[in-house]
Amino acid sequence: GAVVSQHPSWVICKSGTSVKIECRSLDFQATTMFWYRQFPKQSLMLMATSNEGSKATYEQGVEKDKFLINHASLTLSTLTVTSAHPEDSSFYICSARDSSKYNEQFFGPGTRLTVL
Amino acid sequence: KNQVEQSPQSLIILEGKNCTLQCNYTVSPFSNLRWYKQDTGRGPVSLTIMTFSENTKSNGRYTATLDADTKQSSLHITASQLSDSASYICVVSVSWGKFQFGAGTQVVVTP
Numbered sequence: 001g002a003v004v005s006q007h008p009s010w011v012i013c014k015s016g017t018s019v020k021i022e023c024r025s026l027d028f029q030a031t032t033m034f035w036y037r038q039f040p041k042q043s044l045m046l047m048a049t050s051n052e053g054s055k056a057t058y059e060q061g062v063e064k065d066k067f068l069i070n071h072a073s074l075t076l077s078t079l080t081v082t083s084a085h086p087e088d089s090s091f092y093i094c095s096a097r098d099s100s101k102y103n104e105q106f107f108g109p110g111t112r113l114t115v116l
Numbered sequence: 117k118n119q120v121e122q123s124p125q126s127l128i129i130l131e132g133k134n135c136t137l138q139c140n141y142t143v144s145p146f147s148n149l150r151w152y153k154q155d156t157g158r159g160p161v162s163l164t165i166m167t168f169s170e171n172t173k174s175n176g177r178y179t180a181t182l183d184a185d186t187k188q189s190s191l192h193i194t195a196s197q198l199s200d201s202a203s204y205i206c207v208v209s210v211s212w213g214k215f216q217f218g219a220g221t222q223v224v225v226t227p
Binding site for chain 2: 006041
């Protein structure tokens, strides 16, 4: 299957700081990428859909000014958690859609964010 | 209410035994159903994907079934191994590509 990477794999930051997470499709181009958040023992919750060259589409209840998404190229989307607070601590997972493989979504390995 | 319900929530099985996980969905219009395996602290990895016309699909020791009439799917794990310990997530895709995730079944395989 296609490979999607995330960086960093884990990050610890102080409350009030901003954190950027990168999602890359390594061997295919992805016009659409997705950002999910997963709390312990819960399922993945879609936060937003990232579209290359246009604004991201956010799910209801997700603050677009707090979770900034940039999809500047066909292989890279970034999620920036601005002014992070302890309640933002979670496992953030991205996925990338491969239109050459029947729109299959391939998931990244996830990023563990801990806000102190 | 979640449109994809999985059961059981968790289960413990002995190494070498078989087990079956269930997934019921109400998502419509249905496009396809996928089973993912998610190891702790990792992203989900696809096991199987089935469209409306497919009843069963295998991937090694994993066999998924789909009954689109009753909107039920199952994932059968044969001869379980310790490495099968993970969360198994049922994901249903609607026609326009959006995914609906189940809460997952946590499987623990013990020696």
